[in-house]
Amino acid sequence: MPPFESVLRDVRLSLRNLAREKSFTATALLILSLCLAANIAIFAVVNSVLLKPLPFTAPEQLVLVANAYPKAGVPRAGASVPHYLERKEQVAAFADAGAVRGSGVTIGEAGSPERVDATSATPSFFRTLGVNAALGRTFTDEEGFYGKHLVVILSDSLWRQRFGADPAVIGQKMRINTEQFTIVGVMPPSFRYLSQRAKLWTPLCFSDDDRKQDRRHSNNMQMIARLKPGESVGTAQAQVDALNARTLKEDPFGKTVIDAGFHTFVRDLGQDYVAELRPVLLLLQTGVLFLLLIGAVNLANLLLVRATGRTKEFCVRQALGASWGQLARSLVTETVVLSVLGGVIGLALGAAAVRGIVLLAADQLPVAIDPSLDFNVYLAALAGTIVLGVVLAVPVIWHTLHGNLTAALSVESRGGTTTRAVHRLRHALIVAQIALAFVLLAGTGLLGLSFARVMAVNPGFQAENVLTGTVALPWVNYKEDKQRLAFIDRLLVELQGVPGVTSVGIGTGLPFTGSANNNATWIEGREPAQGESLQAHYTSGVAGDYFQTLGVPLREGRYLTAADLHGENRVCVIDEDVARRYWPKASAVGHRLSNEPPGKDQKLYTIVGVVGAVKQTDLADARANGAIYFPYNNYASTWFALTVRTTQPAELAGKALRGAVLRIDPELPVDDLKTMETRVADSVAGRRVPLLLAGIFAAVALVLAAVGIYGVLAYTVAQRQREIGVRMALGALPEQILAQFLGLGGRLLLIGLPLGLLGAWFAGRAMSGMLFGVAPSDVTVLGGTAVVLSLVAVLACLIPSRRAARVTPVEALRAN
Known part of the structure; x- marks a missing residue:
């Protein structure tokens, strides 16, 4: 198989070249692994929250049904018992429906009670989700009535913790809220309903009072339903609206709730569950993609510098009979190999980052996150690294093969400098890097200022030195x-x-x-x-x-x-x-x-x-x-x-x-002991966690931008050292040389900043829904970003510019 053998030969050659150029390889792998690790970690979260379906049978058929009274200041409520019972029986689009109510219960004996999270669920709840007990059974319909309701289903963790994973636990008694309940089932280890952290489930029962007409708007539980095959959310919504129109005629509060804008929405359960976190995750994913672009631009410049030094090699290979296609294939193979190696390291770093995100945010976000490096993440990482490798090869191929290699070799010889086309390409990449870094820094600045404004809000009480806890009688x-x-x-x-x-x-x-x-x-x-x-x-x-x-x-x-x-x-x-x-x-x-x-x-x-x-x-x-x-x-x-x-x-x-x-x-145990300061701090975790991650990405982007500017100017100085020496021998002053290279950096900055400002304006508009007390185009943030990026760019320009100003004619003539 000659084509396969050729590819293997190119891979072996690429590995030898990378092993020989240790400094370049180490730098490139560091940039690649950091940028890819950030993308892998955030994509693992996006995959687990936004892309994975809910872990229930046919999750696309599950919907949430909830009341709302927007004109009364209640844009979202739950469901009442009368509404639940009517919709369960009379909405033809529903194959089944269930209801749940979160709570807490006290377990254990007197003297050592323990409060645990629990959920009351109708017997139809588990049937609607399409889940079964791993051991025993779920509730029967008759257990949904008072008198036969003293039964309980355990979570896998509670079963292992309190009963030592004893398979004979079914039928045993368990003391809950001072009453004896019979254990009828144990749920699978993976079972969890949305963000609830229930350790056990008890039947949700309805009294005669609960079913009365005057309780039609006592929305104290959550209703879910399963659509019949072939039915849509739109059909179910229309049927619920029609049912509401009929029942409002008999509703004792009909006029009142109509004036309050009463309506019921039917939404896809999975999409509704992640709706609050979706914009945050998309923002973070966009941020790490910007970081990857900055890293890719940096690598492209590094590869162009390296390709310039390999002009003689490619000229010799072409003279020995290598075609343009073979040279291009070898260049693509080399960048893909480099990218894949960076991806492997990035996967390891990404796995560590995922664990850090879980520790940082798992219990503080409105959606339960359980990210992992599964098949989808590995596939995306592999595809991303290959695409990145191919993209990185494009400017190198253009630089190497766009003209006559022999002519290019003479340009790179002792008597000349790099072509203007290559200079323009490198400078364009630096401008892109500055603009991308500006967008990322400005976005982080907006989030940071917004967070500061939130924390400056007076909560209306003095949280210092106040301890709180809860008691359930x-x-x-x-x-x-x-x-x-x-x-x-x-x-x-x-x-x-x-x-x-x-x-x-x-x-x-x-x-x-x-x-x-x-x-x-x-x-x-x-x-x-x-x-x-x-x-x-x-x-x-x-x-x-x-x-x-x-x-x-x-x-x-x-x-x-x-x-x-x-x-x-x-x-x-x-x-x-x-x-x-x-x-x-x-x-x-x-x-x-x-x-x-x-x-x-x-x-x-x-x-x-x-x-x-x-x-x-x-x-x-x-x-x-x-x-x-x-x-x-x-x-x-x-x-x-x-x-x-x-x-x-x-x-x-x-x-x-x-x-x-x-x-x-x-x-009686005292549960949820926390200071009020902790409660206030926990309430802003949904803002703090994205800000912290965005701050890390912005810091890395700033470093990469500085390294990119420094690298291009340092290489330009090295390549033009002979020219600088000749000019100084003819009377040029060191101050003029310094000004020339500082001016080059300044021109790149002046082009990149307006482009970055434009990008930041669009980014601010896109994230306006996540800002508080801050305009999307806040002048303070945009001005501060420009100042910080300018200072970093000037410092990055100063070192190579000073080096150029110190070149002596003798050193230049000795240089190769």
């Missing part, structure tokens, strides 16, 4: 309000006696935990105008010194007190956003409101105070939804968050906090 032991209030009272006394604790508060909706409910609010004496929507506000119940502990300022009236907690009067506190919305020019104190619709059973609460607005979920959220705080007894919940302000570092109070709870009830 088992319904079986705390069914009555008085039982829950008695526990709260004892806990407040216990914690106030802990040394170093200055104040203690309790709330059912702690900021940056996603626990605050968003409920529609009716204002006494204020009827919405025609077509005007009710507004939804965050609502929570509080006890103790909740506002004082968090440091939420009082604007008007008073805080809630212990008397409000135990008294009969219905009172509440609102924040300034709510006050500004309804009483912009008057005092809000004394007015009344309710979270229930008008009627004989409506409970009205008198406003006794106005506090500062608190950011609930996102520092960058500018919607001003507003919040309403009720005494805990009027908003009793079995779940609440503890807040403790201390005079010492907050985390040191964790042991005392756990001990206080266990002294009151040895079956």
Whole structure:
């Protein structure tokens, strides 16, 4: 097979050449491996999040069905029990449907309880996803009703952790929230529903109250459905819209929700799941592609320099009978071999980078990421390295074979310098490098300034020295309000006696935990105008010194007190956003409101105070939804968050906090212990992680740009050393030589910066959705980028320019 033998011969020759030129090979492999490693690592994340289908049967048939009330300030809600049951039975496009509700449960015995993530799921949920238990079974339909619901399915990790992977676990009892549940199944190790980290699953049951018409908009769960074969998302959407139109006629809140813009969206489950992270990942993938382009330009210049020194070699080979095709094939083979070697090293570095990304971001992003170097990543890496090798060969082939090699040899001899065409090509590559680096640096600058603006936002409370944790009271032991209030009272006394604790508060909706409910609010004496929507506000119940502990300022009236907690009067506190919305020019104190619709059973609460607005979920959220705080007894919940302000570092109070709870009830753990500073920091992880990665890529790009400018000018000085010596012998001053080469670098910079500015303008527009408080074409960022890149370029030009100015005629005449 002569063609195959020729290729092998070219590969062996390429390897020998690369091994002989160690400095060039090491430099090229370093550039290639770094740029390819960054691309491989980010592509592994993109592949796992955006390209891989969800790990369920026929995932393209799975859809999310959710309600929305945009005019009321709720652009996305879940699903209610009545809506779920109607859509499951009456939407013809659905083959099946299921519902889930995330929660937490307490497992273990008294004295050593443990809180774990759990999910309540309808029996049809697993059937809809098309997944089965690895051991035992999933839920039966009859287990979806109270009375037969005390069954549980374990995750693989919990099964191994607590039961030693015992295959006889099926049928055993497990204590959950002080009740005995029967284990009926164990899920496969790979099973995980979207971002949920459930350790176990229990049946989601619906009471008679849940099914009532007045619960049609109690959206407290997530609904998924499986489309029938041949049905589309559009068809399902049309059928759900038609069902909504029919049921709204019987809906007791029909007019209210229509005014709120009520509608239901049906979306592909996989696409909806990654929608929030998609622009971030695409931004990072674009960034590393820019980095690869910069590296490729650098390599192209290196290869051109190397090819210039090999002109004699190619001239001899052509004289011995080598055709242009053979020379071109050998050049392509050499660059491909070099690129593949860099790709192999890049794969190893990329694998390490993937592990770093997982450690950095796995638990801090809105989407669960589990990147790995699978077949798709290896295939993309192989294809990318081969294409890169071929592309890198193009300028070398053009330089080597575009003219007569004998003439080129004379140009490169002792009496001449490199042709102008080659100089122009090298300079064009440097301009491209400057422009690409400008875009990458400017994009990183915009992200950095945006992050700084986000972190400068006042959250509305003082996070320093505040420790928080959550407690869930088992319904079986705390069914009555008085039982829950008695526990709260004892806990407040216990914690106030802990040394170093200055104040203690309790709330059912702690900021940056996603626990605050968003409920529609009716204002006494204020009827919405025609077509005007009710507004939804965050609502929570509080006890103790909740506002004082968090440091939420009082604007008007008073805080809630212990008397409000135990008294009969219905009172509440609102924040300034709510006050500004309804009483912009008057005092809000004394007015009344309710979270229930008008009627004989409506409970009205008198406003006794106005506090500062608190950011609930996102520092960058500018919607001003507003919040309403009720005494805990009027908003009793079995779940609440503890807040403790201390005079010492907050985390040191964790042991005392756990001990206080266990002294009151040895079956209650304190879960999710974190300082408020940590919660705030975690809330911006979706901005911090991309910024950190983009900063690394920008730094590498800046170094590559500096190396590229330095390399071209240094080589130009070396090649023109004889010319410089002759000019100085004829009277040229060192200052003139210095100015000449600095001027060359300056001209390249002046061409590259405007091109980079134009690219940065387009990049800023593309990433505008991820910026906060920063214009896409922010003058400070663009000007700072230009200054930084100019300084780096000047420094890169200065060394070879000074070397040129120091050339003496004697040294030049000795030079070869």
